[in-house]
Amino acid sequence: MPPSLDELETLARQAGEILRDGYGQEHTIQHKGVTDLVTEVDHRSEELIIRTIRQAYPNHRILTEESGDLQGDADHCWYTDPLDGTLNYAHSLPLFCVSLAYAEGQQAVLGAVYDPMRDEMFSAEKGKGAWLNGQPIHVSATPDLIHSLLATGFPYDLWKSPLNNLEFFNHFTQRTQGVRRLGSAALDLCYVASGRLDGFWEIRLNAWDIAAGGLIVQEAGGVVSQLFGQPHHLTPPVSVLAANPAIYPLMLDVLRLP
Numbered sequence: 155m156p157p158s159l160d161e162l163e164t165l166a167r168q169a170g171e172i173l174r175d176g177y178g179q180e181h182t183i184q185h186k187g188v189t190d191l192v193t194e195v196d197h198r199s200e201e202l203i204i205r206t207i208r209q210a211y212p213n214h215r216i217l218t219e220e221s222g223d224l225q226g227d228a229d230h231c232w233y234t235d236p237l238d239g240t241l242n243y244a245h246s247l248p249l250f251c252v253s254l255a256y257a258e259g260q261q262a263v264l265g266a267v268y269d270p271m272r273d274e275m276f277s278a279e280k281g282k283g284a285w286l287n288g289q290p291i292h293v294s295a296t297p298d299l300i301h302s303l304l305a306t307g308f309p310y311d312l313w314k315s316p317l318n319n320l321e322f323f324n325h326f327t328q329r330t331q332g333v334r335r336l337g338s339a340a341l342d343l344c345y346v347a348s349g350r351l352d353g354f355w356e357i358r359l360n361a362w363d364i365a366a367g368g369l370i371v372q373e374a375g376g377v378v379s380q381l382f383g384q385p386h387h388l389t390p391p392v393s394v395l396a397a398n399p400a401i402y403p404l405m406l407d408v409l410r411l412p
């Protein structure tokens with residue numbers, strides 16, 4: 155039995171309450187890298203997510219950010235990010251979310267992204283549409299780059315890796331109304347889906363960052379691929395380009411500049 159979208163939304167909301175309760179408090183910070191942090195709240199949220207999925211679907215595989223790959227039937231796989239935007243969270247910057255996707259055979263079919271500070275639930279079901287708090291959402295109709303607002307993100311090792319996205323940031327900043335760096339890839343995608351942003355790109359993400367948001371963009375009428383147009387997939391390493399159908403080819407042209 156597959157889960158229902160209602161179940162994903164309920165679980166994302168419950169995990170979101172844990173984030174909201176801990177927001178603005180002092181946190182125990184562990185460093186996975188110099189700028190890659192994890193707090194006790196990430197762990198608390200993840201424990202709830204794993205426990206709930208395991209109880210209802212003991213045979214499903216669960217890909218988790220903090221507890222690794224919990225083996226199960228790979229044709230029924232959950233991609234879970236208990237707190238997307240940990241760096242924001244650790245600084246009490248209210249831009250973060252819970253992101254949950256359920257995939258059949260590597261293809262996300264259900265997605266829920268919950269922002270507990272704004273009480274915004276973005277969700278989608280493959281072939282059925284995308285919603286914000288139950289209301290249908292659609293990507294923007296912005297026709298060209300010069301009228302567009304984009305977002306991106308940077309890898310945690312940007313200061314030591316030549317593949318750091320700064321050149322693309324430079325190109326887009328000179329061709330658009332602006333490029334935001336919000337710090338939560340899942341919310342970036344949901345903002346493209348709901349037309350708040352016209353496009354988003356990022357390199358070297360994890361599948362749990364984009365599994366739910368990618369489906370939400372597609373179901374909202376947007377185009378999602380890897381950075382240079384290769385098909386969107388959830389096997390690492392993942393990069394993502396997501397935009398409304400008019401902006402998408404224009405962003406691809408810029409990304410393909412030498």
Ligand code: IPD
Pocket residue numbers: 235237238239240241307308309310336337338339340356358359360363
């Ligand atoms: C991060 C956020 C950020 C993106 C990073 C991700 P985390 O997730 O989505 O926007 O730039 O690459 O790792 O670590 O806060 O779950």
Ligand code: CA
Pocket residue numbers: 235237238239362363
């Ligand atoms: Ca994340």
Ligand code: CA
Pocket residue numbers: 196219235236237238239240
């Ligand atoms: Ca996370």
